[in-house]
Amino acid sequence: GNSVTQMEGPVTLSEEAFLTINCTYTATGYPSLFWYVQYPGEGLQLLLKATKADDKGSNKGFEATYRKETTSFHLEKGSVQVSDSAVYFCALRLRGSQGNLIFGKGTKLSVKP
Amino acid sequence: DTGVSQDPRHKITKRGQNVTFRCDPISEHNRLYWYRQTLGQGPEFLTYFQNEAQLEKSRLLSDRFSAERPKGSFSTLEIQRTEQGDSAMYLCASSLAAEANTEAFFGQGTRLTVV
Numbered sequence: 001g002n003s004v005t006q007m008e009g010p011v012t013l014s015e016e017a018f019l020t021i022n023c024t025y026t027a028t029g030y031p032s033l034f035w036y037v038q039y040p041g042e043g044l045q046l047l048l049k050a051t052k053a054d055d056k057g058s059n060k061g062f063e064a065t066y067r068k069e070t071t072s073f074h075l076e077k078g079s080v081q082v083s084d085s086a087v088y089f090c091a092l093r094l095r096g097s098q099g100n101l102i103f104g105k106g107t108k109l110s111v112k113p
Numbered sequence: 114d115t116g117v118s119q120d121p122r123h124k125i126t127k128r129g130q131n132v133t134f135r136c137d138p139i140s141e142h143n144r145l146y147w148y149r150q151t152l153g154q155g156p157e158f159l160t161y162f163q164n165e166a167q168l169e170k171s172r173l174l175s176d177r178f179s180a181e182r183p184k185g186s187f188s189t190l191e192i193q194r195t196e197q198g199d200s201a202m203y204l205c206a207s208s209l210a211a212e213a214n215t216e217a218f219f220g221q222g223t224r225l226t227v228v
Contacts, residue, residue, distance in 0.1 A: 004155070036219075044156070044204070044219040088150070089155050098169045099208065100146055101217060104153030 002027045005106035006090045013080055013111050021075040021107045023064075023090035031092040033057075033066055033073040034101065038087045047075075047088070103106045117220035119205050125226045126195055129181030133191045134223045145188050146217065147180055150206040156204050162188060174175065195227045 001109060007022040025031065035047040035057070053068035062077045085097030090104040118137045126132050143164050148156035159169045159178070164185040174180075177195075182188040192199055197220050202224050206217040 037217070041221075043221040044206075046216045046218075049216070061211075086131050098161055099144055099210070099215070100158040100161055100169070101148075101156070102158070105153065 002031075002092065002094060002102050004090050004092055004102055004104035006088075008105070009087075011107060011109045012071070013109070015082055015111055015113050016079045017111075019075070019077040019080045019084075021088055021090075021109070023073045023075065023104060025071050025073065025090075025092050027071075027092055027094060029095055030068075031094050033037040034091045034093070035062070035064055035073070036089040036091060036103075038106075039063065040086070042090070044089065080109070082111045082113055084096055085109055085111045087088050117205055117207055117218050119203075119220035119223050121223055122221065123224045123226075125228060127221075128197060128227055129194055131191065131193045132195060133189055134203055136188045136190070136205030136207075136220060138187070138205070139218055140186075142207035142209055142218075143185070144208045144210065145182055146206040146208075147188070147190050148206065150202040150204055150222070151200075158173065167171075192225075195225075197227045200225055201225045 005028045010042050032051045034049045036044045037047045048059040050057040050066035056065045064075045087106045087108045089106045091101040120135045146161040147159040150156040162182040177193045180190045202222045204222045206219045208217045210214050
């Protein structure tokens, strides 16, 4: 079936450290890929997206590249800040589907000053 | 328009009671989705509407659950005879259409606790 697997948390980093959150997917067809972020007390927000192989999504210093050969969409940031502390969800949407997203379990990131 | 809003934000109910949640999507969005999120898990799709038509229901949506979007604007999700296993965060999202790069906007959710 279609699914998303992301690294388990929690992840604790010091400010200015490099961040990688791994995400791999299994999908029939050719999905679009997304990273959503959930800050404490807030709703899910789209962080970045990519719709085809080798596309790089980027936003707020975060990047992720759609790798079809490894079915991956790893999230990276070169220098994290305390304000990046949140839960990060990788998700896919199947082409031609009804538009619903399939999410991973989420990875909680805590950044210490 | 301030985004997707959900009401109530929190609901505590006794097992066996019925509960109803409301979602107001972004006004021009024709698609509306309901998801359920349990602790430590990602959101799981429950059902979606295009305008007033309910076009898909997940197998997670038992017959105790019913959703409506009567005028193609706000939506309600009702759970009858609640069970402890229904305790979760219920999320609503809306979007303009389901093209590959369309963003879905989420509300803050309704947290249900069944005691």
